[in-house]
Amino acid sequence: MTEFSRRTFTGTGLVIVIMSATWCGPYSFMTLLLLIDLLSLMEFYRLLEIPGAKTSKIGAALLSMVLMLSGFGAITHLTSWKWTLMVIPVAFSIFVAALYRHTKKPFQGLAITFLGVIIITLPLCCFAAIPFLARPHGSYHFALPAGCFLLLWANDTAAYLSGRWLGRHPLFLRISPKKTWEGSVGGLAAALTVACVLAQFFTLLSPTELAILSVTIVITGTFGDLVKSLLKRSLDIKDSGTILPGHGGMLDRFDSLLGSAPFIFAYLILLAW
Known part of the structure; x- marks a missing residue:
């Protein structure tokens, strides 16, 4: 071939x-975007592996899921927007975990970890909101x-x-x-x-x-x-x-x-x- x-x-x-x-609807659409997000993140971290700098793949995956699911819940009115505040402790925990990780370049690893979330997860969060922007708000289009x-x-x-x-x-x-x-x-x-x-x-x-x-x-x-x-x-x-x-x-x-x-x-x- x-x-x-x-x-x-x-x-x-x-x-x-x-x-x-x-x-098929909002739940299958969100599942699709979550799959794209997680696979893209893992691929990004694999590409940018640096000796002595370890990325927090589990932390990034958890942060991404919190961002996307809390935003999805808020825009569909399934949950309160206050659930998006969970992003703060999850993001902070990534820094705390770095304190206990014995690597030579901890901040390089942190930088790559958050860069992946910024350039992959945040754009997908924007796209996840697009079907709900037309009136009436909260309806899936x-x-x-x-x-x-x-x-x-x-x-x-x-x-x-x-x-x-x-x-x-x-x-x-x-x-x-x-x-x-x-x-x-x-x-x-x-x-x-x-x-x-x-x-x-x-x-x-x-x-x-x-x-x-x-x-x-x-x-x-x-x-x-x-x-x-x-x-x-x-x-x-x-x-x-x-x-x-x-x-x-x-x-x-x-x-x-x-x-x-x-x-x-x-x-x-x-x-x-």
Whole structure:
């Protein structure tokens, strides 16, 4: 099986799983994001292992779950927002645990531990809130995250194919030699095309708002991809992992989501609603 065939097969499976979990309701959607979060965190910590600096994987996983579940409970009105205060003792306990861990570089380990939560968990917390932003607040709207996923996939797929077939001018040669301006333009065109199609069925956002959302996703998703490429280049590796044949690791597949999720969240709150 060729690399393109593996990529297509794995991508199709991911689309089915993600769209099914998103469509089935808030609990399956949250379970999906928790799985993405934990797998991405463990992959991140594996990549950034430093001799003499030990990351607190269990502490980070617990902190991530508290952040995501307490936020989910608050926005769905299942629990009080006061449960989010549990983040304080959990985060502090990570520092306390470092006092009893005999390592040469404790603060490097702490820095990497919290960096993973900041760049992976917090963006996913933003994305977890997106289905509940439309009125009435607290109601789950499948179309919001599904539309965002479709725009992300349209951009990623078209950028990959356009860059492969038409790419001539590097977008950011120092960081990602294979990413081209032609690919970026192709990804933007595909995202805008999908936005036009979604506008025929999507009543929560106007066509103009969908177009702005598409541009936001393309720009921030591209920078998210470049930041991941910067990480891999600094570590001199090709892929962040092997869990997804043809795509690499979790960070390889969800870098665009992590880069764009906070901006999608901010846009929907500040501009659309």
